[in-house]
Amino acid sequence: MKLHRINALLLKYYYITINRVDRLFDIVYWPIIDLFIWGFTAFYIQELSDVNVLSMLLGGAILWVFVWRASQDIAVFILEDFWSRNLYHLFSSPVRLSEHLTSIIMIGLFRALATFVLMWIVAIAFYSFNILTISPLIIAFAVFLLTLFGWAVGLFVAAFIFRYGQRIQVLAWSVTFLLQPFVCIFYPLSVLPEWAARIAVVLPPTHVFEALRAAIYNQAINYAGLWYALIAELILFVIMAFFLQAAFQRSRKTGLLAKGD
Amino acid sequence: MDCIEVYDLVKTFKEKGKEIVAVDSISFKVKKGEMFGLLGPNGAGKSTTINILTGLLEKDSGTVKILGFEPEKNWEFVKNNSNVATAYSWLSDVLTVRQNLRVYAKIYGVKNTEKRINELLEMFELGKVADRKVIRLSSGENTRAVLCKGLINNPKVLFLDECTVGLDPDIADKTRNIIKNYQKENDAAILFTSHYMYEVEQLCDRIAFMSNGKIISIDTSSNLKKLIKKHTVEIAVKKDIKPLMELLKTEGVEIIFAKDNSIVFEVTTEHDKMYKVISKIFHKGFMLSNLHVKGPTLDDVFIKIARQK
Numbered sequence: 001m002k003l004h005r006i007n008a009l010l011l012k013y014y015y016i017t018i019n020r021v022d023r024l025f026d027i028v029y030w031p032i033i034d035l036f037i038w039g040f041t042a043f044y045i046q047e048l049s050d051v052n053v054l055s056m057l058l059g060g061a062i063l064w065v066f067v068w069r070a071s072q073d074i075a076v077f078i079l080e081d082f083w084s085r086n087l088y089h090l091f092s093s094p095v096r097l098s099e100h101l102t103s104i105i106m107i108g109l110f111r112a113l114a115t116f117v118l119m120w121i122v123a124i125a126f127y128s129f130n131i132l133t134i135s136p137l138i139i140a141f142a143v144f145l146l147t148l149f150g151w152a153v154g155l156f157v158a159a160f161i162f163r164y165g166q167r168i169q170v171l172a173w174s175v176t177f178l179l180q181p182f183v184c185i186f187y188p189l190s191v192l193p194e195w196a197a198r199i200a201v202v203l204p205p206t207h208v209f210e211a212l213r214a215a216i217y218n219q220a221i222n223y224a225g226l227w228y229a230l231i232a233e234l235i236l237f238v239i240m241a242f243f244l245q246a247a248f249q250r251s252r253k254t255g256l257l258a259k260g261d
Numbered sequence: 262m263d264c265i266e267v268y269d270l271v272k273t274f275k276e277k278g279k280e281i282v283a284v285d286s287i288s289f290k291v292k293k294g295e296m297f298g299l300l301g302p303n304g305a306g307k308s309t310t311i312n313i314l315t316g317l318l319e320k321d322s323g324t325v326k327i328l329g330f331e332p333e334k335n336w337e338f339v340k341n342n343s344n345v346a347t348a349y350s351w352l353s354d355v356l357t358v359r360q361n362l363r364v365y366a367k368i369y370g371v372k373n374t375e376k377r378i379n380e381l382l383e384m385f386e387l388g389k390v391a392d393r394k395v396i397r398l399s400s401g402e403n404t405r406a407v408l409c410k411g412l413i414n415n416p417k418v419l420f421l422d423e424c425t426v427g428l429d430p431d432i433a434d435k436t437r438n439i440i441k442n443y444q445k446e447n448d449a450a451i452l453f454t455s456h457y458m459y460e461v462e463q464l465c466d467r468i469a470f471m472s473n474g475k476i477i478s479i480d481t482s483s484n485l486k487k488l489i490k491k492h493t494v495e496i497a498v499k500k501d502i503k504p505l506m507e508l509l510k511t512e513g514v515e516i517i518f519a520k521d522n523s524i525v526f527e528v529t530t531e532h533d534k535m536y537k538v539i540s541k542i543f544h545k546g547f548m549l550s551n552l553h554v555k556g557p558t559l560d561d562v563f564i565k566i567a568r569q570k
């Protein structure tokens with residue numbers, strides 16, 4: 001891997017971010033809308049039941065951004081190259097797949113951090129909720145685990161894009177939303193029906209959000225769950241990286257990379 | 262020195278369970294400072310060959326060497342010293358021309374980036390649209406922007422796949438001159454594909470004709486034209502053409518077209534047949550108002566090879 005090529009691609013994705021309104025909306029508009037919806041929902045629930053759900057709902061909404069951005073940015077930035085039929089020039093240049101992915105992962109992380117900072121400020125300004133007061137260590141670990149999971153999901157979707165082309169682009173937007181009900185962002189694992197709980201308990205982010213809720217309500221944190229999440233995500237990430245590499249090689253064999261559609 | 266070496270290259274695709282041979286055991290070499298044309302009808306295997314040489318497509322078998330190295334084994338050197346331009350693939354359309362060129366200059370590790378970009382923009386007359394997004398460019402501007410990218414790293418080996426499609430005649434002529442000058446000044450090896458025969462004839466030192474994935478013939482354009490053993494003759498006479506038609510029929514030439522006072526016929530280049538026929542026309546006292554003899558062109562070669570399919 002060459003740093004100057006990663007820098008070049010970072011510059012490219014920076015240009016795409018500032019030139020395309022959709023990509024700016026990803027980091028500003030949708031997360032803020034989410035924050036307002038969950039903030040006002042929390043106000044309403046508190047009026048009805050006197051239970052403090054604000055921290056849980058807003059904390060979940062703010063941290064989910066890392067899964068969302070990390071996964072979607074990998075898929076969407078690869079799709080950008082498909083849409084503009086630019087893969088031809090990119091992969092006939094010295095750029096390697098590893099450099100391409102590293103740059104996309106990095107720009108995704110910057111964009112997720114930008115969204116996090118924005119949501120953090122808006123949450124303080126409108127709801128007097130400061131996520132960093134929960135437990136900086138837990139928050140930092142949660143951010144790491146959720147981002148790692150998002151990358152693994154992003155690599156999975158990217159592999160499908162390289163294997164089947166643009167026709168499965170809907171996966172780029174839908175996979176994270178498909179997972180959302182099962183990873184217990186806004187409610188505890190205990191409320192899920194048995195069949196859904198069986199799925200949820202396998203998914204690493206479930207344990208992260210369970211730990212977040214425990215930290216918010218000063219309950220004992222299940223560290224075993226967090227360790228499980230870490231190990232499972234590392235294994236998942238490595239498997240998905242190999243899966244993507246195999247799909248990319250196949251696209252070189254079938255000609256999809258040259259055709260770019 | 263051979264800058265591009267291709268030996269027994271084979272590429273097949275599977276489509277609906279059927280195996281399609283896109284490139285069928287082709288071999289050729291391109292020397293330093295040589296412009297080599299790949300010509301052939303659609304589906305002949307030209308673009309597939311270029312895609313393999315640029316690393317976008319995996320070959321089934323055979324050997325490819327660029328600047329003496331196999332690309333898979335010497336990625337950095339080969340990729341940094343080669344480049345490609347094609348009319349069929351755009352630069353990133355969300356970025357401006359200048360932004361795209363900056364990105365590719367950094368990818369190729371070009372020094373004095375802005376100077377090089379400005380040189381290329383000026384060379385291809387893109388200065389006015391340099392800060393316009395690629396999606397807003399005309400197809401001709403797009404093609405030239407891709408050519409700028411193709412030359413950004415001063416490549417020693419350049420692949421040009423139908424790179425003048427969509428250019429108006431004036432810009433196309435200027436572009437051909439730029440390519441020719443670049444080749445001379447940098448002693449670059451260029452592999453060139455085009456459907457425009459005059460362009461290939463004007464630019465390429467040698468030409469390979471491809472059909473059905475195979476190379477039918479590799480030669481200079483003048484030698485290739487010798488494959489067509491006929492001249493086309495157009496004659497206009499001042500009086501009735503019927504006697505002339507009778508004469509031509511007795512000489513056994515193939516009349517293509519006859520109308521009013523004009524007649525077009527084909528005559529073999531062998532045994533000085535054309536000179537004999539024309540001399541007979543003069544000898545018989547026909548008063549000609551026009552005489553035009555057209556030798557074989559690469560178009561004729563192309564059509565002949567395409568129809569052999």
